[in-house]
Amino acid sequence: MPPTHVDLSDVAVVDNHCHGVERGAGGGDVGGWRSLFSESPDPMMRTEAVADTVFYQRLVTEMARHHGVAAGEADVLAARAPYGDAELARRLFTDAGVGALVIDTGYPDPAACLQVDELGTEVALLLRLELELQDLVAAAPTYDDLLGATRANLEGARSRGFAGFKSIAGYRTGLDIRRWPRDEATASFAEARREVELTGSVRLGHKPLLDTLLHVAFEVAAAEQLPVQFHVGYGDPDADLRSAHPLLLRDVLEERAYRHMPVVLLHGCWPFFREGAYLAAVYGNAFLDLSYGIPFLSRPEMRSMTRAALGAAPLSKLMYSSDGARVPELHWMGAHDGRRLIGAALGELVDDGDLTAAQARRGGEQVLRDNARTLYGLGGGA
Numbered sequence: 001m002p003p004t005h006v007d008l009s010d011v012a013v014v015d016n017h018c019h020g021v022e023r024g025a026g027g028g029d030v031g032g033w034r035s036l037f038s039e040s041p042d043p044m045m046r047t048e049a050v051a052d053t054v055f056y057q058r059l060v061t062e063m064a065r066h067h068g069v070a071a072g073e074a075d076v077l078a079a080r081a082p083y084g085d086a087e088l089a090r091r092l093f094t095d096a097g098v099g100a101l102v103i104d105t106g107y108p109d110p111a112a113c114l115q116v117d118e119l120g121t122e123v124a125l126l127l128r129l130e131l132e133l134q135d136l137v138a139a140a141p142t143y144d145d146l147l148g149a150t151r152a153n154l155e156g157a158r159s160r161g162f163a164g165f166k167s168i169a170g171y172r173t174g175l176d177i178r179r180w181p182r183d184e185a186t187a188s189f190a191e192a193r194r195e196v197e198l199t200g201s202v203r204l205g206h207k208p209l210l211d212t213l214l215h216v217a218f219e220v221a222a223a224e225q226l227p228v229q230f231h232v233g234y235g236d237p238d239a240d241l242r243s244a245h246p247l248l249l250r251d252v253l254e255e256r257a258y259r260h261m262p263v264v265l266l267h268g269c270w271p272f273f274r275e276g277a278y279l280a281a282v283y284g285n286a287f288l289d290l291s292y293g294i295p296f297l298s299r300p301e302m303r304s305m306t307r308a309a310l311g312a313a314p315l316s317k318l319m320y321s322s323d324g325a326r327v328p329e330l331h332w333m334g335a336h337d338g339r340r341l342i343g344a345a346l347g348e349l350v351d352d353g354d355l356t357a358a359q360a361r362r363g364g365e366q367v368l369r370d371n372a373r374t375l376y377g378l379g380g381g382a
């Protein structure tokens, strides 16, 4: 008997973690195009070795198939070139059945990106905490002013149109977000203020201060039941995997006061996806994001992540994403891959007698669409 595949082709996905489409991105030379698909800080890796990754070769193949051209970089770049940024994005989102995007506005700069009404799909926006916090540090004359301004600013996030927060502590100061004595936090604030005085701004990598401000953010998120997405594991050239391990979030997850703050562990926590699935299985407020665009993985490796997640966590705690950024091809291929791999993994569960066909179909709808619609308050939630 052929393996069962749960058909989810009619399910419009909610891309629960992605980034904006940047005007003009991908329109330059081949080296610039390739570097969109690498997280390495090494220029050789970004412009040469990336072309030898399985992910990149699959991307070129899929783009060639979509545009009906030969499978070479020059051919696919020529095929995408005639479309305007918005037209290309809308065509690809329609082709991939993207029903909604949850966009992290921290990268790229929203001013360089297509506007929400150009994307042709429903959109929810997330506030990048560290960028907001460093602006507040730069504007605050005293530490107590900063604490008050942070709370007031974040309490206004919903009314400014944000559906949640995103934290990049995982690649700034680490996911072991602690409570610090006041004197250490104020010393850290003084250091950050010196950086402001010298340069006019601050890159908030001052751990006692950032941790303290994140706790203010978590109190607001818990009170307002705002989801908080955490960068976990792979991604970004300055990520240190040793401090981006999901188990480091234990203190935050154990905190009773944060039980009503939904915590979304991004990127499938890859390569720590079993730990991520465990956390989503144990903590009522922990959700695992299954990302199919970034990390840049082969299909078998994405299948491993999918199997581990479906195998351990409640299906109500998993959410599809692409983590696509800058060019819409990532959101597009991620949606096709995610739908297909989740359908295949659910099919295996049917064949093994874990799920009925109806349960598997329902699970696919939850992971691709309904869980995120409910969590981010998008219309049509289940």
Ligand SMILES: [Zn+2]
Pocket (backbone or CB within 6 Å): 017, 018, 019, 104, 323
């Ligand atoms: Zn991201």
